[in-house]
Amino acid sequence: MNLTGIFISLFTLIAIGLGFVWVIKLEYYMGAHVAKWVALFGGLVILGSIFIPNFWLSAMVGIVGGTMVWGATEFSAQEERVKQGVFPSNPGKKIRNHGLKDA
Secondary structure (H helix, E strand, O other), rough: OOOOHHHHHHHHHHHHHHHHHHHHHHHHHHOOHHHHEEEHHHHHHHHHHHOOOOOOHHHHEEEEEEEHHHHHHHHHHHHHHOOOOOOOOOOOOOOOOOOOOOO
16 A cells, blocks of 8 residues: 555645645735745745655655745735735735836
């Protein structure tokens, strides 16, 4: 019996679950503009995983990197959820609108 798939799937489930939390927290404190940096860092983590000789560690690091890249795509949706009042807005966070005016 090979339990590798079960262990990897459980780790992936935990990584994705924690991904929801860090996207919410990072958007709260820093804003959605950090998404491109999170995606870049996640990509670097994925690339780094190919240099890890241990199968388990390489798999886990790759999953964490993939979760970071996926989480980076969620920042704009999280920002919308904050605007809709589903999640609290940070009153101390500076809003970056890159020179755009609200309609």
